[in-house]
Each structure stands twice: as structure tokens, then as C-alpha cells.
Amino acid sequence: MKKPWVNLSLDEFIANLNQEYEYHKRGGTEYRQHTAKLSLEIALKVKKVHPFLDPVESKKLVYTHLPDADNERKHDVAKMLRVTAKSMYLEMTTPEEVKGYVKSKLKNNWTLKK
Numbered sequence: 001m002k003k004p005w006v007n008l009s010l011d012e013f014i015a016n017l018n019q020e021y022e023y024h025k026r027g028g029t030e031y032r033q034h035t036a037k038l039s040l041e042i043a044l045k046v047k048k049v050h051p052f053l054d055p056v057e058s059k060k061l062v063y064t065h066l067p068d069a070d071n072e073r074k075h076d077v078a079k080m081l082r083v084t085a086k087s088m089y090l091e092m093t094t095p096e097e098v099k100g101y102v103k104s105k106l107k108n109n110w111t112l113k114k
Contacts, residue, residue, distance in 0.1 A: 007092060008049040008089060012088060013052075016084050016087075016088065017036070017039050020036045020040075021037055021039075021040050024036045035076045038066065038069075038073070041065075042061065042077065045065060052081040052085035053089055055078070059074070061078075061081075062077045062081070063078075
């Protein structure tokens with residue numbers, strides 16, 4: 001059986017990370033901008049998406065590629081890579097019926113009654 005993560009596109013992953021970087025360049029803190037930039041750089045070096053689906057593997061790769069960064073930065077970069085990869089994976093594997101259901105629920109404007 002083919003593993004679903006095999007179909008995760010590196011180009012799409014890079015594009016998503018680049019989009020995140022551009023988003024933070026337009027108003028994010030310097031810390032977040034740098035985290036997004038480092039995430040993009042590591043993804044370009046690793047050239048695979050699936051290792052970032054595993055939190056432990058993601059952290060190992062980041063620690064290998066950023067040996068001089070502080071632990072908080074390493075943690076944040078690993079998390080950004082993992083969240084981006086996981087988002088792509090969920091988008092690819094979630095059935096259309098579920099996506100439609102969620103979309104319909106989000107459309108409903110629920111108001112709280114006093």
C-alpha cells in the first residue's frame with residue numbers, strides 16, 4: 001500500500017513556507033521573520049516533506065542544520081516545519097465530505113444568546 005505522504009509535493013511545501021515568510025515580512029516580528037526564513041532554508045536543504053510530519057525527526061533535522069541556534073529557535077523552526085507539513089497532509093487525506101461539512105458549519109453564523 002502506498003503511503004499518503006509519498007504524494008506530498010516538495011514544491012508546494014516550499015511555496016507554503018515561502019508564503020509564511022512573506023506573511024511575516026509584512027508585519028511580523030523580527031523573531032517570526034527569522035524563524036520562517038530558517039524554516040524555508042532547512043526545507044530547501046532537506047528536499048523532502050515527510051520527515052517533518054514526525055515531531056522527533058523534524059527536531060533532529062533542525063538541530064542538525066542549526067547547531068548554533070538557541071533551543072527556543074530550534075523548537076520554533078521545527079514546529080513551523082511540522083505544522084506546515086501536517087497541514088498539507090491533512091488537506092490531502094481529509095475526505096471531501098468532511099471538508100464540505102466543516103465548511104458548512106463555518107458558514108453558519110452562530111450567535112450566543114444572553
